[in-house]
Amino acid sequence: MFVNHKRILIEFGDCDPAEIVFFANYFRWFDDCTTALFAAAGLSIRKLFPSYGIVGIPIVEASARFLSPSTYGDELEVESSVTEWRKSSFVITHKFFREGDLMLEGRETRVWAAAHPTESNRLKALPLPKEVIEKLSKNGKARGPKAISRSVRSGR
């Protein structure tokens, strides 16, 4: 399994009057972490989509379990990986840690989607390319030390 780690610094503006992260922001970070996971695997979303003839990897399901709140000044480390491959969709799991403690866990189900051939405003799910699955499975390369996020290969 190819795992990427991304560090997130919680900012004042991410928090609400309860002085904890406003929960919708975690879903924003799920997206950022998925982008980082793809980038770490050599799949930049900016170049990826046109080069594979897709319009994106839209989300069809998302969920999160919030175990402990975080506040501004906290630094979280997010561990992201594809945990399930289906024919034309896949599940990404994100685990947020603060100093080693699991704070929350989230899942996104995304589709490999092209424009619909005959109907505008609709999408058509395509089979996932073998190369993409491989890069996000065990063949991915870790990014160098200058990277904002870092990735590791893991046997888990």
Add this chain to the structure above:
Amino acid sequence: MFVNHKRILIEFGDCDPAEIVFFANYFRWFDDCTTALFAAAGLSIRKLFPSYGIVGIPIVEASARFLSPSTYGDELEVESSVTEWRKSSFVITHKFFREGDLMLEGRETRVWAAAHPTESNRLKALPLPKEVIEKLSKNGKARGPKAISRSVRSGR
């Protein structure tokens, strides 16, 4: 079941480069719709929390199934209600419609939470007051015609 309806106009800034709503915004609207549901039941969150001695109704789980995308200029109608009561937590379901079509469905599990008596930075779940359950069940009063959101009592 006490049901509230809230109208949401999708703005340009709510959408991403795929020209559809950036999905994290739906979770922001879940929170807005829960506030509106409580307000429609006569439970203003601004006054509610101090008057019941709680610090809030933090989310412990959230999920959404995205059926169809929306874009800026679209007006959505959200139907919100408490669909499950537990001892000190409850589940709110939000259904987003566009011109009668269900676009997405979401669920939040929230806790009735006070400050922890001995440990700061922790919360303590309290039993839900009977009055709150009643107001959000069948005794809630619909808001007047000037309200931004409107509520209806429903037998569903």
Add this chain to the structure above:
Amino acid sequence: MFVNHKRILIEFGDCDPAEIVFFANYFRWFDDCTTALFAAAGLSIRKLFPSYGIVGIPIVEASARFLSPSTYGDELEVESSVTEWRKSSFVITHKFFREGDLMLEGRETRVWAAAHPTESNRLKALPLPKEVIEKLSKNGKARGPKAISRSVRSGR
């Protein structure tokens, strides 16, 4: 001068740990209010841009003076109008009121912009169409009673 009024309900998630609106959200609302101003003048941004051959009305300058803070549950009324016309740009002024009191004042300078004819990733400012200026000056029509925002013609 064509003036539009839009009502904004401040939500919990719009506020920060100081229990007031996180200031960046006001700029988000500036954009929403500009969209509403254009819509009230019969210029839907969703249809406007393609029909005039422009890619948008990007912002080149924005500013705000914050006089008094607002918090969740507050309802603000925003008064928006074009207060200056230049050759290919214009200034929109937004005034936010709470129960008649001016809470903040903001300005956006926007450009009427098409894709650059020879360089991708660049824009080219075009002269503002006379019709657009007229609609946003005195010829604009107020929207009907079902509108979320309402507009009035004003001699100010």
Add this chain to the structure above:
Amino acid sequence: MFVNHKRILIEFGDCDPAEIVFFANYFRWFDDCTTALFAAAGLSIRKLFPSYGIVGIPIVEASARFLSPSTYGDELEVESSVTEWRKSSFVITHKFFREGDLMLEGRETRVWAAAHPTESNRLKALPLPKEVIEKLSKNGKARGPKAISRSVRSGR
């Protein structure tokens, strides 16, 4: 002048249907950069406010000039410093660079504010502590190499 540099990676969700950063996000980053500037000077906002008896450093004016747009995948480097000291307020200037090119420039005017002694819901501006001015002027210490943002002393 004490200058801090903070790196910002533009994410997909930061961008709008025009495929550029939705401008309100820059104001969010102004706040993040001010936090980083203070932290780099040894003034953590989380500890600072209680220890100086203030409730925060609310913004009374903000402005930005947008010179060039950025999109997702871009990395910006923000240069932040206090460029003007007044009795109880100060001006912070943020310059956003992409590969050496200035993309935008922003200014925030903030107040050193305590709770009002007699009126709740109001703030009272206090004179800026000499120590805070000194730390944010020339006596600030650069943060170590592990820091997410880095700061340098500058004679400019």
